[in-house]
Amino acid sequence: MALLTLEGISKSYVTAAGPFPALKRVSLAIAPGEFVAIMGPSGSGKSTFMNILGCLDRPDEGHYRLDGRSVEALDKDALAEVRNSFIGFVFQGFNLLPRMSLEDNVALPLVYRGLGREARRAQARDMLAKVGLEGYAASLPNRISGGQQQRVAIARALVNRPRLILADEPTGNLDSHTSAEVMRVFEALNGEGITIVLVTHEADIAAFARRQVRFLDGEIVEDGTTPRREEALC
């Protein structure tokens, strides 16, 4: 059974020139454990699509089922809970809270889940260790590099052990070396069975994924499975 299915999803934005269709009847199904790269030129609707996937935005039309549940039927609190526990977000701009220590940043989703202080601490430190930043718990975000910040953001996305990770151009602000580091983290997570959907317009980043979905002008124009990079190299 699919982890998520979208059928006939449409979304338009209200602009000065009238409604602008950003997504036109898009359908897609993703199975548990998949690693999907969403590709396409700028303005093709990738972010719009990711926001709907992540229950941050609602489509104008179409049906979205996530883990067997109809997302249209969920109220705001239920959507917040899905974002909190079922999905982990990684953004292009890292989106860490600048005033908080890295540990507090990573622990924030646990606050909204209602966990106690000690449990939050322990789990946040675990996650920081998992992304290779165990020594940085008390640092502030602006004290570390972009690649490290993105790894903290991944730790935050992981801290509630979500089944789905959504990443919108997570390497967009990183150089190729740190990009590769971050991608290896995603790869490892996928290896643990976490489903990953990742937007990129770089082919070598997309190559980490087994499936590539290509958007153009609000429509899916290509949906192909390629062998994993290592396998391709063999």
Next chain:
Amino acid sequence: MLGAMLHEAWQAMGANRLRTLLTMLGMVIGVGAVVLMMAIGQGAQYAVAQTISSMGSNIFVVLSGYTSVGGVRSGGGSAPTLNVADAEAIAELEGIDTVAPVHWGSVQMVHGANNWNAWVQGTTPAYLDARSWPLAEGNAFTDSDVRAATRVALLGKTTAENLFGVESPVGKTFRIGQAPFVVLGVMAPKGQNLEGRDQDDLVVMPLTTAQRKVFGTAFQGSVRQILVKASSAEAMPALEKSIEALLRQRHRLREGADNDFTLRNLTAVADTAAETTRVMSMLLGAIASVSLVVGGIGIMNIMLVSVTERTREIGIRMAIGARQRDILLQFLLEAIIISVFGCLIGLALGVGGALLVGHLTKTTVVISGSAALAAFAVAAGVGVFFGYYPAHKAAQLDPIEALRYQ
């Protein structure tokens, strides 16, 4: 959860310390002003209440002398139109507790090297009763002293101190002219009256002694004043009418003629004074409350700025699972913390200010715990009231819009 949010609110406030302090200042001034004004107002009320209770309750004073046209009282007590028989007749009326005729004047008193000009009240033992005036030491004179016109006296505290210094005057003598008087007792201190005169600067002696041996009045038995204590507050209106009717009849005043006496209801005067101070302290409180509201609006203003500035942060929080009520609570907590801290500081400054004012002006200030508690509750209320709108605005943000905000 709440612990984490308090911690975050603390961090958020610490991130912009100057702004937080300036916002707090509004609350500090508001609460400080309310506490200070309440302390001064309640102090005034307390002082008036003290004075009123020192007058004795349910008291009429009948003064001898004509009331001039238009109700303006002139020279009350100057012309001798009242006498002891009037007092005795009033004592027979319905609703009377006690009646004390008073003849007064000022005299020069001497004890050793000390001279003192004091106010003499010649009266009956009922006087102390009517004015609810206990003795600090010694004993009162009796009816037989009044009958025999003995040279005995009770001293007010001020008079006693000025004439005898620190030593106890009881059993000692002082002189008026060449005549020696024995001090029987010292009266308990009462402080100032409503007009600000020291009530403890007086000598109380038997009426007859004052009439015959101190002032030597030309009219036998005439008195300047009759003190009347009603049996209850309810009896006063009827008693006022019956005293007036009785005295008009006894003085054979024709219909339409002015009273040759003045009847004053001291309780009514006291009530007016009490009401005046009550209204004054309410006004002070109301004016101070305005600054509390202004402080609240300051909090709202800053919280709105803060919500706008932190729109992106709100978006991030929503993206990782904050519910609307989590965001609401976060901003509400910040507003409440600011107002509660502002309130605590304001409370301290207000109490300090009140004590300083009391010390500098030598007036009574009353710092009541309930007023402080009320100020605290109001401050928390102001925090919730003025913090709610910005917090609600934050909670209603659309996550996508908020995340896109630069």
